[in-house]
Amino acid sequence: MTTNSVLPDIPLTPFIRDILDRIDASAGSVKEAISLPPECYTSTEWYEFERRAIFDREWLALGHHSFIPNIGDYFSITINEEPLLVVRGKDGEIRVLSAVCRHRGHLLGNGSGNADSFTCPFHGWTYGLDGALLSAPEMNGTLPMEELRRTQCLPSLRSEIWNGFIFVNFDGAAAPLGPRLKVLSEEVKNHHMADLVAPPTVDWKGNPWNWKFMQENALEPYHTHYLHSGPHDFAPSRLASFFEWDEADDGAIFHPTGFLHVDGGFNVSARCLMPAIPTLTLEERQRVMFAAVMPNLFFGAQPDCVFFYLILPESPGSITLRVGLLTTIDNLSLPTAPLLLKGTVDGISVYNDQDVVANTLTHQGLKSRFAPRTRYAPKEKTLAQINTWLVKRYKAYADSLEPLKLAAE
Ligand code: FES
Numbered sequence: 001m002t003t004n005s006v007l008p009d010i011p012l013t014p015f016i017r018d019i020l021d022r023i024d025a026s027a028g029s030v031k032e033a034i035s036l037p038p039e040c041y042t043s044t045e046w047y048e049f050e051r052r053a054i055f056d057r058e059w060l061a062l063g064h065h066s067f068i069p070n071i072g073d074y075f076s077i078t079i080n081e082e083p084l085l086v087v088r089g090k091d092g093e094i095r096v097l098s099a100v101c102r103h104r105g106h107l108l109g110n111g112s113g114n115a116d117s118f119t120c121p122f123h124g125w126t127y128g129l130d131g132a133l134l135s136a137p138e139m140n141g142t143l144p145m146e147e148l149r150r151t152q153c154l155p156s157l158r159s160e161i162w163n164g165f166i167f168v169n170f171d172g173a174a175a176p177l178g179p180r181l182k183v184l185s186e187e188v189k190n191h192h193m194a195d196l197v198a199p200p201t202v203d204w205k206g207n208p209w210n211w212k213f214m215q216e217n218a219l220e221p222y223h224t225h226y227l228h229s230g231p232h233d234f235a236p237s238r239l240a241s242f243f244e245w246d247e248a249d250d251g252a253i254f255h256p257t258g259f260l261h262v263d264g265g266f267n268v269s270a271r272c273l274m275p276a277i278p279t280l281t282l283e284e285r286q287r288v289m290f291a292a293v294m295p296n297l298f299f300g301a302q303p304d305c306v307f308f309y310l311i312l313p314e315s316p317g318s319i320t321l322r323v324g325l326l327t328t329i330d331n332l333s334l335p336t337a338p339l340l341l342k343g344t345v346d347g348i349s350v351y352n353d354q355d356v357v358a359n360t361l362t363h364q365g366l367k368s369r370f371a372p373r374t375r376y377a378p379k380e381k382t383l384a385q386i387n388t389w390l391v392k393r394y395k396a397y398a399d400s401l402e403p404l405k406l407a408a409e
């Protein structure tokens, strides 16, 4: 049984109302939209509003099912400031459990591995792979085990898998994700991402910028011609193309950028380092599809692999990025696979290092009293789409609070 759990509502303070009153101008066509009010990136108050409006109510990406192929495999992750365990159960199903021990709150299963059960190191309470409480030593003097078993299971959250990526939904009420990813699913179907495999991910911690910058930077091909001039030239921004916004299919925001040659790759050679995924068409081997499954999954589907970031916000100005890539089992079986994977990640790091500087300095700039609220260039079309996605959800959450407010008045 899954648990529905959201953070307590917060009042719509004058500060939040003022932002909401000005935010409509950020949505809609790139011809008219302006950027979000700068406080949306820098304010703790807005971040707390956003945790409720976005992170408590949308589908959040946690990883890929290839992280946990076998019964008992698990990994831990903290998202929306909530520690979670993602576990492959005895029935082969993937479950997302709270990682907080039901006794006094110690965290369970830090990291990743394989287990028959989870025993809390603090006082030895033990849980099954499905979250059921199996034992609680020495507790029978105060509470019968039967009652503990009935009331103290680890909460299990609603989850969905799309193309192998595991998503969780805290409020249990989000519309299914898959049906809102129709066009993207079609565009990347030949990558067969559910059949690809991820080598171990790495966490890049302590990134001092707002989570939205990560999606913005990754999705707009305006900056690539300037910030990444040189290494990005094989994928010039003039070969970027866009999709029109579709309200009924709004789970993702994405756009492809073409390459000047087949089998391009984001590294110093400008060529992918591993053999291309064999099911791709020639056209698909000459482009990368950049895609954000909002709010926190970004991936780039390129000829030989799919690299991805899971964006894990910790505050308005700090995120951890869990970084990985997916490729074919055949590629992972090559004798040179470790070197090729390292080369692929090192190649992407070159662009990331430049983006780190840009994101850090932009976050600082948006804290200024002179922070801009600006019009976009045509190649920033995806930014207007991100805003459209966000504004709809900000407003929906605020509207859901209005009756409460009126009732209190
Ligand atoms: S906190 Fe886990 S057993 Fe006490």
Ligand SMILES: [Fe+2]
Pocket: 217, 218, 223, 224, 227, 228, 351, 355
């Ligand atoms: Fe970039």
